[in-house]
Amino acid sequence: MTVEKNIIEGCIAGKRKAQHQLYNQYSAAMLGVCLRYCRNLEDAEDVVQEGFIKVFVSIKSYRGEGSLGSWIKRIMINTALTHIKKNLNFKLMSDELTEVEEKVETASEEVEYQPVSPEVLIRLIQEMPEGYRTVLNLYVFEEFSHKEIAGILSISENTSKTQLFKARQFLRNRLENAGKKSLKTIL
Amino acid sequence: MNRAKDRIDDLLKSTLSDYRKEPGAGLWKNLSRELRLSGAGKSALRNFKWIIPVVDFMIMIPLALFYFTGKENPKTFHDNPTMELPASVHYSANPPAVKNPENNSRHETASIKQATYGLKQNDYPEIPAVKKDQPSSMTQEAGSAILPSTKDQSSGFTSVTGYFRNLYLTGGYFPFLIKGALQKQPEVNIPGTSFIPDIGLRQQPLWLNNSMVYPAIEDYGKKEDWIYGIHLIPDLIFTGNRQATFGFAAELTGVRTLDVFSIEAGFGINRTYDQGRFKIDYEQYDSIAYYYKVNSFTVDEATGKPNFNTTIETVFDSVDYFASEATKNTYTYLYFPLHVGAEISRFQRISLHANAGIYYSVLISKNEPPSEFRNDRALNMTIVNESPSRIASQVMIAGSLGLHFAIRTNLFLNIEPLVKYPIKPMYEKRYNPGKTWSAGLRTGLYFKF
Numbered sequence: 121m122t123v124e125k126n127i128i129e130g131c132i133a134g135k136r137k138a139q140h141q142l143y144n145q146y147s148a149a150m151l152g153v154c155l156r157y158c159r160n161l162e163d164a165e166d167v168v169q170e171g172f173i174k175v176f177v178s179i180k181s182y183r184g185e186g187s188l189g190s191w192i193k194r195i196m197i198n199t200a201l202t203h204i205k206k207n208l209n210f211k212l213m214s215d216e217l218t219e220v221e222e223k224v225e226t227a228s229e230e231v232e233y234q235p236v237s238p239e240v241l242i243r244l245i246q247e248m249p250e251g252y253r254t255v256l257n258l259y260v261f262e263e264f265s266h267k268e269i270a271g272i273l274s275i276s277e278n279t280s281k282t283q284l285f286k287a288r289q290f291l292r293n294r295l296e297n298a299g300k301k302s303l304k305t306i307l
Numbered sequence: 308m309n310r311a312k313d314r315i316d317d318l319l320k321s322t323l324s325d326y327r328k329e330p331g332a333g334l335w336k337n338l339s340r341e342l343r344l345s346g347a348g349k350s351a352l353r354n355f356k357w358i359i360p361v362v363d364f365m366i367m368i369p370l371a372l373f374y375f376t377g378k379e380n381p382k383t384f385h386d387n388p389t390m391e392l393p394a395s396v397h398y399s400a401n402p403p404a405v406k407n408p409e410n411n412s413r414h415e416t417a418s419i420k421q422a423t424y425g426l427k428q429n430d431y432p433e434i435p436a437v438k439k440d441q442p443s444s445m446t447q448e449a450g451s452a453i454l455p456s457t458k459d460q461s462s463g464f465t466s467v468t469g470y471f472r473n474l475y476l477t478g479g480y481f482p483f484l485i486k487g488a489l490q491k492q493p494e495v496n497i498p499g500t501s502f503i504p505d506i507g508l509r510q511q512p513l514w515l516n517n518s519m520v521y522p523a524i525e526d527y528g529k530k531e532d533w534i535y536g537i538h539l540i541p542d543l544i545f546t547g548n549r550q551a552t553f554g555f556a557a558e559l560t561g562v563r564t565l566d567v568f569s570i571e572a573g574f575g576i577n578r579t580y581d582q583g584r585f586k587i588d589y590e591q592y593d594s595i596a597y598y599y600k601v602n603s604f605t606v607d608e609a610t611g612k613p614n615f616n617t618t619i620e621t622v623f624d625s626v627d628y629f630a631s632e633a634t635k636n637t638y639t640y641l642y643f644p645l646h647v648g649a650e651i652s653r654f655q656r657i658s659l660h661a662n663a664g665i666y667y668s669v670l671i672s673k674n675e676p677p678s679e680f681r682n683d684r685a686l687n688m689t690i691v692n693e694s695p696s697r698i699a700s701q702v703m704i705a706g707s708l709g710l711h712f713a714i715r716t717n718l719f720l721n722i723e724p725l726v727k728y729p730i731k732p733m734y735e736k737r738y739n740p741g742k743t744w745s746a747g748l749r750t751g752l753y754f755k756f
């Protein structure tokens with residue numbers, strides 16, 4: 121804790137060594153988060169870079185409420201969302217779930233999946249349309265409700281639900297196909 | 308709200324919640340550079356950035372003082388009051404005649420050192436010596452010549468090599484020097500010579516502002532030389548799909564000349580202004596309608612009709628708003644020019660030079676203020692910075708036409724329209740900025756010591 125405090129104080133003072141220490145400590149985890157939100161490694165690294173600049177510029181405002189890692193992660197996610205919003209166009213996608221889709225989703229809850237490597241899952245997530253990926257991340261990993269997601273992304277709750285449904289379906293199809301063919305051959 | 312569970316969610320969370328991937332080594336390097344540029348951190352360069360203007364001042368102020376106030380050519384009569392001429396008088400191929408003074412009391416001995424003129428004795432053919440207080444055989448030929456005089460009568464006037472040479476040069480190759488040359492002169496009388504009272508503009512001995520004349524002698528016909536330049540360059544930068552932006556640069560250069568050709572290199576600081584753009588997307592609850600809310604009612608027994616007790620209720624809804632905001636960004640570059648040039652035309656004091664070269668510039672600092680958009684009633688506000696990022700280093704090719712005006716033999720005013728064309732776009736590729744070029748006016752001085 122003292123070490124982290126020293127790093128924070130160093131970063132507040134603008135010391136490059138402290139900034140490098142903070143970067144070394146959190147960059148790998150933050151890149152892991154950003155890879156889920158972005159469509160490729162290059163974009164993810166751009167977000168991490170921009171996010172860390174925001175971290176270093178605004179670290180004075182970190183009050184020690186919650187862990188430093190969570191605070192940095194929040195900044196990274198916000199930065200990623202800002203990037204995503206430029207290209208996001210949910211209006212092109214269907215807003216409402218059909219009755220059939222509702223049933224399919226309910227039925228699929230019981231399916232068991234084989235363990236998959238993180239790299240494979242990341243690749244599958246990155247292949248999704250931007251809207252699916254964003255809602256899936258916010259719902260599954262950040263545990264926001266559809267109402268909150270609707271607020272964050274300026275969309276309706278129904279749109280959020282639809283995006284999540286389609287994201288799951290996308291993953292389900294890919295994983296089932298992969299189970300049949302073996303994931304390695306398709307990736 | 309109940310969260311719908313799915314096995315997929317569990318799979319994702321269990322696999323990716325703690326997923327880590329080491330970034331490439333270049334990421335910290337880029338980040339470090341961005342931190343330096345944005346000022347969020349102290350780098351070695353940032354600590355010593357103040358050195359640049361300090362060094363500029365340290366160089367420029369002594370140079371300016373040296374040049375404009377204290378500098379006098381050591382080979383002048385001002386600095387060498389004791390002058391000694393050899394026994395014989397040297398003159399140019401077509402020497403002007405000299406005349407005896409009308410008032411002998413003014414005749415004094417010339418003691419002028421040959422070295423004072425910076426000329427070799429053998430440079431010019433000799434003419435017979437002129438002795439003190441003796442009418443010269445050249446007296447009758449006296450015309451427009453003006454000779455220096457000294458206050459010492461012990462020795463005769465022996466050599467005017469430098470003088471004749473001066474006269475030739477000031478009247479010929481550097482006609483514009485005459486006026487200046489007439490202004491200051493030492494009181495020097497040479498036996499056997501006299502002032503010519505009325506020779507038009509040349510009313511006083513001519514030799515005399517040697518700080519101007521002698522460099523001319525020494526530089527005449529000289530093929531190789533070093534000169535130095537200090538310039539200010541306002542310029543406009545045109546980018547395909549963006550508004551033209553303004554820049555301003557200050558530059559120090561050294562020029563190596565060889566005959567009519569030159570090569571110029573140095574460094575400069577360029578400050579460029581650009582417009583930052585923010586897109587603001589927010590929602591705001593606005594009144595869109597109203598209705599009458601029925602609070603209660605009573606039935607009129609006489610008519611059987613109801614009487615409603617109502618209040619007006621306003622209906623609000625969230626309305627999407629889009630706004631944009633422009634800010635002023637500032638970028639500072641350190642750049643290194645390298646030009647080659649050639650004099651293509653000359654007329655008296657004016658000469659025209661064509662130049663071409665390259666500029667290598669490095670972005671050393673930037674100031675991109677954030678959006679200051681505020682709206683307390685806004686909900687879900689999203690501010691997106693749409694200002695394109697600038698690349699960190701740039702190579703530009705440049706062409707210019709310089710108009711030189713000789714203020715003095717060693718000081719030139721330069722006015723030079725300049726066009727620069729970056730090899731790479733000024734902004735990062737993802738912004739698709741279109742072709743960029745700039746037009747500026749390089750204005751300043753060239754001087755030599």
